[in-house]
Amino acid sequence: MVTKTYEEINQRIRDGDAVVVTAEELVEIVRERGVEKAAKEVDVVTTGTFGAMCSSGAFLNFGHADPPIKLGGGEIYLNDVPAYSGLAAVDTYIGATAISTKKGIEYGGGHVIEDLVRGKEIVLKGKGYGTDCYPRREIETTLTINDINQAILVSPRNIYQRYVAATNSKNETLYTYMGTLLPNYGNVNFSGAGVLSPLHKDPNYETIGIGTRIFIGGAQGYIIGQGTQHAPGKAMGTAMVLGDLKKMDPKYVRGCTIHRYGTSVYLGIGIPIPLINERVAKTAALGEDEIKTNLLDYGVARRDRPILREVTYKELRSGTIEISGKEVPVSPLSSFKDAREIAAKLKKLIEKGEFLLNTPAELLPRDTVFKPMKHVAAVPVIKEIMTKPVITGLPDEPISHAAKIFAEKNFDHLPIADKTGKLVGIVTSWDVAIALSTKKKKLSEIMTKKVITASENDPVDAVARKLEQHGISGVPVVDAKGLVSGIITSEDISKLIGRRTR
Amino acid sequence: MTVKLLLKYSPVALDKPILAQVIRQTSAEINILHAELNATKGEILIGVEAPPVEIEKLIHLLKKNGIDAKKLERAVELDENSCLDCGACISLCPTGALRLEKDYSVKLDEDKCILCEVCVPACPVRAIKVTRL
Numbered sequence: 001m002v003t004k005t006y007e008e009i010n011q012r013i014r015d016g017d018a019v020v021v022t023a024e025e026l027v028e029i030v031r032e033r034g035v036e037k038a039a040k041e042v043d044v045v046t047t048g049t050f051g052a053m054c055s056s057g058a059f060l061n062f063g064h065a066d067p068p069i070k071l072g073g074g075e076i077y078l079n080d081v082p083a084y085s086g087l088a089a090v091d092t093y094i095g096a097t098a099i100s101t102k103k104g105i106e107y108g109g110g111h112v113i114e115d116l117v118r119g120k121e122i123v124l125k126g127k128g129y130g131t132d133c134y135p136r137r138e139i140e141t142t143l144t145i146n147d148i149n150q151a152i153l154v155s156p157r158n159i160y161q162r163y164v165a166a167t168n169s170k171n172e173t174l175y176t177y178m179g180t181l182l183p184n185y186g187n188v189n190f191s192g193a194g195v196l197s198p199l200h201k202d203p204n205y206e207t208i209g210i211g212t213r214i215f216i217g218g219a220q221g222y223i224i225g226q227g228t229q230h231a232p233g234k235a236m237g238t239a240m241v242l243g244d245l246k247k248m249d250p251k252y253v254r255g256c257t258i259h260r261y262g263t264s265v266y267l268g269i270g271i272p273i274p275l276i277n278e279r280v281a282k283t284a285a286l287g288e289d290e291i292k293t294n295l296l297d298y299g300v301a302r303r304d305r306p307i308l309r310e311v312t313y314k315e316l317r318s319g320t321i322e323i324s325g326k327e328v329p330v331s332p333l334s335s336f337k338d339a340r341e342i343a344a345k346l347k348k349l350i351e352k353g354e355f356l357l358n359t360p361a362e363l364l365p366r367d368t369v370f371k372p373m374k375h376v377a378a379v380p381v382i383k384e385i386m387t388k389p390v391i392t393g394l395p396d397e398p399i400s401h402a403a404k405i406f407a408e409k410n411f412d413h414l415p416i417a418d419k420t421g422k423l424v425g426i427v428t429s430w431d432v433a434i435a436l437s438t439k440k441k442k443l444s445e446i447m448t449k450k451v452i453t454a455s456e457n458d459p460v461d462a463v464a465r466k467l468e469q470h471g472i473s474g475v476p477v478v479d480a481k482g483l484v485s486g487i488i489t490s491e492d493i494s495k496l497i498g499r500r501t502r
Numbered sequence: 503m504t505v506k507l508l509l510k511y512s513p514v515a516l517d518k519p520i521l522a523q524v525i526r527q528t529s530a531e532i533n534i535l536h537a538e539l540n541a542t543k544g545e546i547l548i549g550v551e552a553p554p555v556e557i558e559k560l561i562h563l564l565k566k567n568g569i570d571a572k573k574l575e576r577a578v579e580l581d582e583n584s585c586l587d588c589g590a591c592i593s594l595c596p597t598g599a600l601r602l603e604k605d606y607s608v609k610l611d612e613d614k615c616i617l618c619e620v621c622v623p624a625c626p627v628r629a630i631k632v633t634r635l
Contacts (some may be wrong), residue, residue: 050586051588068610092608179624180590180620180624182593182594187593187594188593189590189593198602254586254627255627256586256627257626257627257628258626259626260623264626266586266588266626266627318559319592328593329592329593330592330593331589331590331591331592331593331594332586332588332589332590332592332602333588333589333590334588335586335587335589335606336587336589336606337605337607338586338587338608371579373609397534419599465575496534
């Protein structure tokens with residue numbers, strides 16, 4: 001068994017003799033010469049990733065104003081984006097997903113961080129409550145990164161080892177943190193650098209730990225611990241990282257807006273993996289055909305989304321994947337081009353002796369799990385509160401039939417189903433009222449054909465959101481076969497909320 | 503300059519050789535950039551090199567034959583300095599005008615673009631812009 005120490009590897013880096021390859025290059029080397037030879041010959045493998053990382057942010061220290069103000073306990077806005085004010089007088093934390101009070105998700109914490117790195121002027125507005133030592137109550141000033149004392153990126157969770165791929169079974173477009181998902185399995189989006197993915201190249205966490213020196217945003221930084229939600233047992237490890245914004249390159253720190261979802265920040269991060277033994281060489285050489293993830297249906301608005309199937313990064317990278325006989329186009333959401341560039345840059349830095357490896361003070365844990373949130377009360381699903389059985393009409397029935405039902409039963413919605421029970425439309429009392437002034441006779445002439453529906457297992461909150469978004473007061477519920485199984489109205493939901501608060 | 507025309511076929515127009523007839527009646531050079539036809543509807547995007555008078559004549563002839571011909575008076579642009587090469591736009595593009603190159607950079611083929619603008623808000627850094635000509 002080949003083994004190497006950090007000191008031996010660093011000495012070779014200092015002497016300019018270290019053999020450094022990117023993870024992509026290592027895959028080829030191992031395929032050609034085997035793991036043992038690769039472990040002997042190669043000292044360091046470089047990785048890289050460039051993707052949206054929402055759990056990111058930066059600590060800033062402004063220095064004191066005169067007269068001084070205590071922003072801690074008050075309010076802090078940077079370019080109208082709220083920052084955390086639960087620290088000392090002039091410290092703050094700006095998180096990537098905070099959104100502008102003026103521009104909404106078009107501008108957020110991620111953009112503030114990018115603009116700081118770019119050296120742009122940032123408007124600081126703050127309020128304090130006034131104390132004997134901090135008498136001032138308001139401040140408004142402009143500052144750049146050079147005017148502030150510290151600007152340190154500290155992210156509680158970056159560089160997911162891998163991530164799921166997303167698609168959408170519903171018949172409407174979804175706007176998610178996994179991007180725009182077209183209806184009826186119209187596309188697939190995935191994230192992660194696959195063959196270059198930093199944490200997946202040492203999935204047993206034999207070399208990555210507290211103090212590991214990394215490439216972050218174009219500067220050198222560190223891993224400072226396990227990331228939140230670190231779940232290495234499920235190949236979903238994460239890391240908490242630190243880096244100096246003052247030394248970063250805006251190319252690798254980019255604020256972003258995910259359409260109809262929110263703001264975030266794209267970060268470029270690379271980790272060097274020392275080949276301390278053959279086991280590490282073997283995992284660092286995992287190819288994209290060996291790195292798997294699950295394709296999930298984001299059409300189901302639940303925590304545990306259904307897994308459609310397992311896919312490899314190789315399949316995802318090919319540009320299309322097959323879902324029930326259909327070729328579906330695939331988008332990566334993280335840049336493979338930039339991941340490559342980062343791995344190559346890190347390789348060059350190490351070859352030039354400008355980047356030495358740190359022995360971790362403690363390796364990242366291998367046994368943590370990601371638990372779901374403890375709920376006091378379960379959120380009901382639609383089938384628990386919907387009205388059933390539901391009265392439906394046939395397309396050929398006269399309009400007067402609907403009018404009669406509305407009058408007798410005090411309903412406002414009549415789903416129209418064909419003879420097999422399949423939903424084909426919906427008629428509301430409003431449609432009937434309007435029909436009075438026309439010569440239309442049959443329900444099929446006045447029904448809305450593109451019906452917005454709910455599924456039996458949708459959480460009530462998701463359906464309430466749907467009613468609000470479309471400005472409607474009720475939707476038919478369909479089962480897995482597309483048959484009408486009930487109806488849910490805003491009245492049903494109001495009643496439920498009434499019960500909840502009592 | 504090439505003018506782009508988006509032709510929308512009504513179901514009745516679908517089974518007639520209209521485009522061929524119209525081409526014979528004008529001197530316009532026509533290049534089919536994208537086409538999607540089935541039993542119930544059809545859409546063809548063409549690029550035309552011709553003087554403005556000829557283009558107006560072409561539109562007139564197409565309309566007379568039941569084809570809704572519309573000049574696309576916008577231009578699409580990908581700002582490569584701002585683009586992250588993430589690829590979020592790729593799977594949304596209905597015509598393959600946006601694609602990943604061999605080196606995984608994102609490229610826009612303006613000829614193939616039908617200006618549906620689905621990609622515009624989906625770009626996380628607003629690198630795709632559509633402007634009126």
